Amino acid sequence: MLTVEKLEEYGADTESGLSRCADNEALYLRLVGIIVQELSSDALGEALEAGDFDKAYYIAHKLKGGVNNLALTPIAEPLCELTELLRNKTPGDYKTLYVKITCKTNELSIMIDPKLIKK
Template identity: 35%
Template sequence: MSMVSELQELGADVNDAMQRFMNNASLYERMLGKLPATVNDKPVMEFIEAGDIKTAIENAHTLKGVMGNLSVTPLYKAYTEITNLLREDKPEEAKRVLEECLPIQEQVMTCIENNK
């Protein structure tokens, strides 16, 4: 199964992404290849747990934007909700949403890593 097909099965809107990337599949795949490093560089959970909500918001907002640009829809929706909950000073609710989305995020990262 191709990376694009696998990502579609995981909920990514590849058709939307292809429009955004002017139907340049290699560019889209190159940008997807950078996603695991971005996710690793922008942790959210550790900052929530440390009480550094400002950094957690910044990282969640960055990941929301990246997921949106790459049309990884389930993670875009999750990070949108996480960002909003953190801004509303609801870190425990944000943590719950993050815990729920981490398995999908791990599947997406594994798919990308396996197809580099």
């Protein structure tokens, strides 16, 4: 079961995330579950694999907003970097950043529901 304490151990800035949810712990944890489901979809990976960088940017930017609002720092850092590369159409190692995002999402998924793990 996901708890604020587990999120703190994971590296999330729960104080900041909770403050954005009016210190409503149940709401915060529910929103973390929702963003993890969105991150666990393969939309971003598929767009990157297809070379559709405009679509990948749109998806990454949307996810970045949710992840940053919930202060999920371990995912936010590589996701922000990927979003900026895509925004500026900068050549870069998109795959490595995507793998980091996926690994950190999987770590969080295990805390919520092991069935969410992306292979």
